[in-house]
Amino acid sequence: MLSCREVIEQLWDYLDGELPPEQMEHIAEHLAACARCYPQYQFEFAFLEAVARQPQTAPRPPRELVERLHRLVSAT
């Protein structure tokens, strides 16, 4: 069983899906059973979700730019 420190050190890698499958499984098992680490997982998850939603509120490219790029791509 992984220690809490090992889990916390790899929590962002885990949330990013960047660990080998076996390690992902070990961390998932720890989180499911650990009342100390699970809230931090929820906290970091909520934070990353908020950042991931940011593109939805980002300004869209102006129409003239999009049209210019379409012309550029089809002309070459």
Next chain:
Amino acid sequence: MRQNPDAPRAAFEQELLSAIEAVHRFAVHLTRDPSQAEDLVQETYLRALAHRDQYQPGTNCRAWLFTICRNAFLKGARHSVREVATEDAALEALAAAGVHAGMAGTDPEGAVFERPELADAIRLALEKLPEEFRTAVVLVDMEDQSYAEAARVLGVPVGTVRSRLFRGRRLLQGDLLAYAEDAGLLARREENT
């Protein structure tokens, strides 16, 4: 069955066009200026079309465009890639745990991040991050690129991306929580955190 000789070209063009919004977002984050971002996007597409033979069909076209975009930005702005000292990524992760420990009495599950009022604060906090950290956060957290893809875009080892990403997240998180406290969205955290 006969192959359509124009199919690869059409697929490439479709990939380029479907990436316009993502490349524009990335350019806005790099330049922090809408008008410069437009020029940068156009420059990116001109370069991509001029070097289309370098693109390998089936690979991540957006990552390829992000790479071109960042290189064009660095060249155009005469920026040098400034190395920012980053602590070890594991230390950054532990420091984030310290932030969370300070939230124990107020918002341990991060409900504040669900608040729509935070959207503008995230944009502003991102703009304040040094370019190295901002680009890593934008690529991985907003544009859904893997650490390896971000490393290719930035021309640095995966470990460097990880350090910059974690540092950027921690700075961003600190800024957002401070904003949420000031805006009354969150009770003041404990002093020792």
